[in-house]
Amino acid sequence: MDLSQLEVGQTGVVKEFTDLEMSVKLMEMGCLPGETIKVTRVAPLGDPIAITVSGYQLSLRKLEASTIILQ
Amino acid sequence: MKADIRVALAGNPNTGKSSLFNVLTGLNQKIGNFPGVTVDKKTGTMQLPDGRHAEVVDLPGTYSLYPKSKDESIVFSVLADKIDTARPDLVVVILDATNLKRNLLLYTQIADLKIPVIVALNMMDMARASAIQIDVEQFSKKLGVPVVPMAVRKGEGIAELKQAIAYANKIALQPDSIDVNVFAPELIGQISDELQVDNPYLALQLAHQHEHLRYLTNEQSDRIETLEQEHSFHSQKAQAAETVARYNFINDLLYDTVKTPEAAQHETFSNKIDHILTHKLWGFVIFMAILLFIFQSIFAWSSYPMDLIETLFVLAEDAMRNIIPEGPLASLLIDGVLAGLSGVLVFIPQIAILFAFISILEDTGYMSRVTFMMDKLMRKVGLNGKSVVPLIGGFACAVPSIMGTRTIENWKDRMITIMVTPLVACSARLPVYTLLIALVVPDRSVWGIFNMQGLVLTAIYVFSLVSAIIVAFVLKFILKVRERGYFIMELPVYRMPRWKNVAFAMYDRSKAFVIQAGKVIIAVSIVLWVLASYGPGDRFEQIEQKYSSAEYKKTNTQEDIDRIIASEKLENSYAGMLGHTIEPVIKPLGYDWKIGIAIITSFAAREVFVGTMATIYSVEGDTDNIQSVQEKMASARNPQTGLPVFNLASAFSLMMFYAFAMQCASTVATVYRETKSWKWPAIQFAYMTVLAYGVAFITYQLLK
Structure with a gap:
């Protein structure tokens, strides 16, 4: 299960990443293994999505979200 | 100090x-x-x-x-x-x-x-x-x-x-937050020794970033590269490990010092706003309404200060004419420098207003929502969610819009936005369009409610946006990406705009524009002035002599003679010669040498077209007196065929040329300033001129 598959309002806990380069950026932004992520909303056209992580809101494209594997 | x-x-x-x-x-x-x-x-x-x-x-x-x-x-x-x-x-x-x-x-x-x-x-x-x-x-x-x-x-x-x-202390007293040596012990040690770096984290950072650091010599950088290979250092893996270690330190620190309630209150308030502002339907409606408001304001609010600036320049011109004795110096200062300056300064109100809005949109956090909403749509054509605001601002003026592309972090997206923004029909094209439309499009109503001239103008505006998007789509495949595109972006909580910051943004951008674009536009104006005021040999003297004879003075008023002299001088000036020289090139587009001069002078600024037409057809009054220019242009005939110079084909061809050509020294200067290289303005100038010629050619040949 990866982050792009979550519906709005659902939460998940980060397990690992499939893309090393992306993971470096995501971890800097507070998306670390063990962190709880909640999907807050989806953009009107279905992409990108907004998530709540580490106490703030982050938006990322679905393609980027799909590199985050959840527990 | x-x-x-x-x-x-x-x-x-x-x-x-x-x-x-x-x-x-x-x-x-x-x-x-x-x-x-x-x-x-x-x-x-x-x-x-x-x-x-x-x-x-x-x-x-x-x-x-x-x-x-x-x-x-x-x-x-x-x-x-x-x-x-x-x-x-x-x-x-x-x-x-x-x-x-x-x-x-x-x-x-x-x-x-x-x-x-x-x-x-x-x-x-x-x-x-x-x-x-x-x-x-x-x-x-x-x-x-x-x-x-x-x-x-x-x-x-x-x-x-x-x-x-x-x-503050002169030396750092803070303890290490993490032990960086564990990520690459031998490498850090060796870099520290060889480059005399006394700090292990600095040594590690050098290993990561040595390629981008200007102060390292090539030998040093190569040496670091060799060391990295020796110790099989993997930059991204080391970064990932470092980030995890740092967050462990941070979590420990925060556990002891900060207590956060389950859901922060401003967060939920921000969420409530987001429900409306990024709503599937209302999100777009509100965004369009905001854009419309900004667009309207740029036109409405800037007209008064712009008039004021123009009036001030007229006063300055009068004053200078009184102080400086008539002659080449006065002409250079007044018709060259002062005219050029007024061309620059008149844009300040538009720039200040656009930047006030952009700064408010950014400050409140709304800009990141716009990006969030528009990203998918804009990405399809090689742009970015953040390209929306500059593109719309381009309807007012490309100059502040191009300056506004700084909010786009991705290099490729920003470049494409800069490259296509001047295609959007800016306010400087308006006088050209209104003049030509009035000339060839009949003023009659269509289906009872629309005015045909208005419809044509609207069509040109829509066409400009469409062409910008098409060009962006093409550039998407041409431009090479230097960095991988990300859309990992913070959505900050909504906040009230800080009016001081808004004021600073207006001041900063206006100042930067005046200084940077001003230099170029003044230089270009001076060159154009020289080209239009001087001719080879003694042609000018001959014209003066021809009309100074008593015969002319009898049949014509002094004013008429002055106008005829000015018109003939222009034809015989270097600019006029250029017009004649390029005539074979522009003939397939339906233009004669006079339009050629207008096109050449328009490369300073598009609205110069009207003024040049006015001078060439030696019309009384100033450039605002469009009616009389229009009448003269309507009666202009081709000396060989006897047909009107401005017909449907040539007028539309001309409008298409103005739609695509990069005829704006301020924009060229701004693109140079924003990209800090002449390469991009040169490419932009070239592609737009080629496009302008091509589309104008097709238009003329189809309508002829």
Whole structure:
């Protein structure tokens, strides 16, 4: 299960990443293994999505979200 | 004034860093360049409580010392560069108290470089409102650095921060947040030895970033590369491990010092706004309404100050004509320099208004929502969600819009936006279009409600946006990407705009525009003035002589003679000769040499077309007197065929030429300023001219 598959309002806990380069950026932004992520909303056209992580809101494209594997 | 101490401001975006910079330095700031890179460097001076002066550098906002964009790469090079004069004695790291966890990552990185640090704990008021409890004393103790609680918007903590800067240590006292040696022990050791680096984290950073650091010699950089291969150093893996270690440190730190309630209150309030502003339907409706409002305001609010500026220039012109004796000098200063200057300064109101809006949209956090909503749509054509605002602003003027593309972090997206923005029908094209439409499109109603001329004008505006999108789509496949595109973007909580920042943005951008674009536009105006005022040999004298005979004076008034002389002089000037020279080239587009001159002079600015037409057809009155220009143009005949010069085919061909050609010295100058190279304005100029010629040719040949 990866982050792009979550519906709005659902939460998940980060397990690992499939893309090393992306993971470096995501971890800097507070998306670390063990962190709880909640999907807050989806953009009107279905992409990108907004998530709540580490106490703030982050938006990322679905393609980027799909590199985050959840527990 | 020599500064006693150099202070750098560092922090995440949206932490109030710019506000703090403005509060600390006031109007004592200037924008320069970081050496060798295309990033603006904002510096200012402030007086400390003990009377000393500090130079403050506002570093670009970043989430980490590992850069994601060119702007961000500055931060580490400034902090690490031992030779550079910009290297600060002290770094003030601004942290958002409502979002400490992510903010602390950058802090731990800077602190580990062992530069003296002060923490400015901003947004304490918001933290209190959200019931976030921070034990500042304990926090400061654990970090080992001074921590100043602040609320910059409300002016809280400013005096305390100045005091802390005055008392700051000259050497760094903070303990290591993490043990960086574990990530690459041998490599760090060897780099430290060979390059005489006394700090292990600096050595590790050199291993990561040596390729981008200007102050390393090529030998040093190559040596680091060799060492990396010897020790099979993997930059990204090491970065990942470092980030995890830093967050472990941060989590421990926050566990002891900060208590956060389950859901912060402002967060939910922000969410409520987002439900409406990013709503599937209302989100777009509201966005369109905001754009319409901005667009309208730029037109409506700027007309009065623009008229005022023009009036002032008329007064200045009168004054100068009285002071300076008539002759080449007066003509150069008045018709060349002053005319050029007025062409630049008249844009200031539009620039200031557009930037006020952009700054409000950014400050409130709405801009990131626009990006969020539009990204998918814009990405399809090679643009970015953030390209929307510059493109729409292009309807007013490309100059401020191109300056506004700085909000686009991705290099390729920003370049494409810059390249296509001048295609959007700007206000300078309006006089050209209205003149030509009035000439060839009948003024009658269509289906009872629409005016045909209005419909044509609307169609041209829509067409301009469509062509910008098509060109963007093509460029998407041509431009090579230098950096991988990301859309990992913070959606900051909604906040009230800071009016001081809005005022600063208006001031900054207007000033930058006047200084940078002004130089070029004045130079171009002078060149055009010379071309239009002088001719080869004694042609001008001959014209003067021809009309000074008594015969002419009898049949014509002096005014008529002056006009005829001016018109004939123009034909025989260098500009006129250029017009004749290019006539064979523009003939397939349906233009004669007179239109050729107008096209050449229009390369200074599009609206010059009307003025040049006025001069060529020697019309009485000024350029605003479009009616008479129109009448003259309508009666203009081709001497060979006897047919009107301006017919449907040639007028539409001309409008298409003006739609695509890069006839704006201010825009060229601005693109140069924004890209800091002549390559991009040259490419832009070339592709737009080719496109203009092609489309105008097709239009003429089809309608002929």
